[in-house]
Amino acid sequence: MKDIYRGTLVRLCDESPEIMAKAFAKWDRDTEQHRLADSDPAMLLSEKKIKEIVEKRAENKQSAPFSIRTLAEDKLIGGVGLWVHSWSHSDAWLGISIGDREYWGKGYGTDAMRLMVQYGFIELNLRRISLGLHAYNERARKSYEKIGFKMEGRTRGDGLRDGVRFDSLWMGILREEWLAAQELA
Amino acid sequence: MLDIQTQLFEATDIRFGPIDHETHPEIESKWTHDAEFMRLLDLKPVRPLSPAMIKKQYEAIEKEIEEDKNLFYFTIRAREDDHLIGKAMVEWIDWTNGNGFIRLGIGAAEDRRKGYGSQALHMLLRYAFGELNLYRVTAVVPAYNEGALRLFQKFGFVEEVRRRQALNRDGQFWDLISFGLLNTEWQDQARA
Numbered sequence: 168m169k170d171i172y173r174g175t176l177v178r179l180c181d182e183s184p185e186i187m188a189k190a191f192a193k194w195d196r197d198t199e200q201h202r203l204a205d206s207d208p209a210m211l212l213s214e215k216k217i218k219e220i221v222e223k224r225a226e227n228k229q230s231a232p233f234s235i236r237t238l239a240e241d242k243l244i245g246g247v248g249l250w251v252h253s254w255s256h257s258d259a260w261l262g263i264s265i266g267d268r269e270y271w272g273k274g275y276g277t278d279a280m281r282l283m284v285q286y287g288f289i290e291l292n293l294r295r296i297s298l299g300l301h302a303y304n305e306r307a308r309k310s311y312e313k314i315g316f317k318m319e320g321r322t323r324g325d326g327l328r329d330g331v332r333f334d335s336l337w338m339g340i341l342r343e344e345w346l347a348a349q350e351l352a
Numbered sequence: 353m354l355d356i357q358t359q360l361f362e363a364t365d366i367r368f369g370p371i372d373h374e375t376h377p378e379i380e381s382k383w384t385h386d387a388e389f390m391r392l393l394d395l396k397p398v399r400p401l402s403p404a405m406i407k408k409q410y411e412a413i414e415k416e417i418e419e420d421k422n423l424f425y426f427t428i429r430a431r432e433d434d435h436l437i438g439k440a441m442v443e444w445i446d447w448t449n450g451n452g453f454i455r456l457g458i459g460a461a462e463d464r465r466k467g468y469g470s471q472a473l474h475m476l477l478r479y480a481f482g483e484l485n486l487y488r489v490t491a492v493v494p495a496y497n498e499g500a501l502r503l504f505q506k507f508g509f510v511e512e513v514r515r516r517q518a519l520n521r522d523g524q525f526w527d528l529i530s531f532g533l534l535n536t537e538w539q540d541q542a543r544a
Contacts, residue, residue, distance in 0.1 A: 255397045321512060322513060322530065325488060327450060327487070
């Protein structure tokens with residue numbers, strides 16, 4: 168059987184909450200990073216509070232969070248996770264952040280997302296995976312399209328930053344679309 | 353135009369009211385025994401709920417209203433005899449970005465197709481835009497809920513997102529449609 172946690176650039180891991188909290192506390196200082204990945208207001212939280220959030224998420228039966236480490240240097244560079252919002256409809260939200268900006272635009276995020284989509288379809292046996300992104304996040308859109316996500320819509324002006332309204336984009340991939348792409352590969 | 357004389361909670365045949373912990377649990381429990389209704393309103397697996405469970409839900413709703421401050425919940429009553437017709441709410445409000453989700457349902461079959469839904473939606477939008485000052489609202493509707501699709505289209509909602517085959521009911525797959533309406537669009541309609 169293949170190693171489903173290992174990609175070409177990264178592997179999916181789990182970290183002790185202390186390590187993850189320390190990493191998130193550092194990455195959260197980079198507000199560009201936050202504003203690419205999140206629609207909540209940028210905010211600085213204590214390591215103690217972040218640790219509690221990480222621990223809570225780990226206990227949540229609907230969520231499958233992973234840390235991302237590079238294969239080359241075993242460096243912790245970000246986090247990625249699925250949140251199964253409905254087991255009965257078998258659909259999950261997928262989210263990622265590459266906290267360390269040295270690793271942006273070099274294929275690390277795409278590699279981690281490919282692993283997570285595979286995990287969703289072959290381990291969680293999902294029927295569908297969904298994600299949302301800010302319309303200004305071109306790099307993310309290209310990455311998600313590469314993986315096989317299709318555009319499903321645009322909510323008009325649901326974000327506001329620096330006094331500027333922007334849209335959110337919504338994408339999805341169906342199990343059979345993913346399977347068909349695997350056979351071609 | 354500032355128009356404080358308008359009664360926000362009164363319409364022609366219906367009015368908005370608060371939860372009544374004494375009489376409503378019995379009625380709403382009956383609605384939850386109507387699986388067809390519950391599948392129109394909710395995406396979660398449906399199950400009948402006893403009046404005791406409904407009471408607990410009401411307490412959870414009021415706790416959320418008080419603590420999170422991002423839920424505004426109304427019961428829909430008949431003006432004629434004050435009986436409970438349904439519920440309407442603005443939920444998951446994101447204050448930073450000025451958006452929220454709206455949801456409404458008419459519980460008993462005999463109260464449907466009488467225009468109560470339209471009157472309730474009108475009041476709910478006036479409240480979301482005129483009182484809560486939201487920039488936009490979103491309504492999420494399963495593709496099989498034709499009544500809701502017609503209602504939101506009638507009010508000028510724009511289909512923005514169609515999440516393909518996001519729902520599985522009775523072995524059949526359905527899209528989940530997300531409609532959006534902007535405050536400015538609502539204002540333009542009101543002026544027209």
